Amino acid sequence: MFKKGKEFFVETTGAEGQLHTYKVEWVIGTTWKQRYVTRFPNGGMHILPVEWSVTAETWSDYHGLKSFDYTASSYWAAKGRTWQDKCGSCHVTGLSYDFDPKTYTYKDTNWVDNGAGCEACHGPGSKHLAAPSEEERRMHRLPYAPDSQELNLRGYFSAHLQGCLSRDIGGRRRVGKTTQFV
DSSP, X not given: OEEETTEEXXXXXXXXXXXXXXXOOXXXXXXXXXXXXXXXXXXXXXXXXXXXXXXXXXXXXXXXXXXXXXXXXXXXXXXXXXXHHHTHHHHEESOEEEEETTTTEEEEEEOSEESOOHHHHHOOHHHHHHOSSHHHHHHXXXXXXXXXXXXXXXXXXXXHHHTTTOSSBXXXXXXXXXXXXX
16 A cells, blocks of 8 residues: 555556556445445445554455456456445445446435445334334344344344444453353
8 A cells, every 4th residue: 555645545456357456435444344345447446455554553455465366256356246236235324326327337426424324224114103003113123033032143143243242341262263251
């Protein structure tokens, strides 16, 4: 990563195997790690293949910097690996964008709030508050189908253990991809 004036850039290999310089448009994360987003000419937003560990103060690979195969679908710049399609709906609230499959372009990418607030999964809180009965209020706060307890719990724990509860609070510690209870 390098700075030019007030802007930051990353020079790396793109989707076609050629070296390019990409402008950092957004920074994702603050406390543990930071990832950097750029926008391609088609409007697709991609997370650049480097991340900064705030706690360890080190750079590391993120989907393709060290050992890259630019033809792989998991490569950071792959056509189907846009932030809009792979990341945004879980990491911001109220994501919306237009995608034209004929021209493979993204337009009007917007979101209501940075970070995944409760309403990102559970819908508008106003529906919960306006529900006339306790049963209906419960239906407006559960993810997925309200008649399936298993799906509700699976959705709750996959979202909350991966996100909200991933920091050291309440006896839970996030270690890699597992959550330990201490």
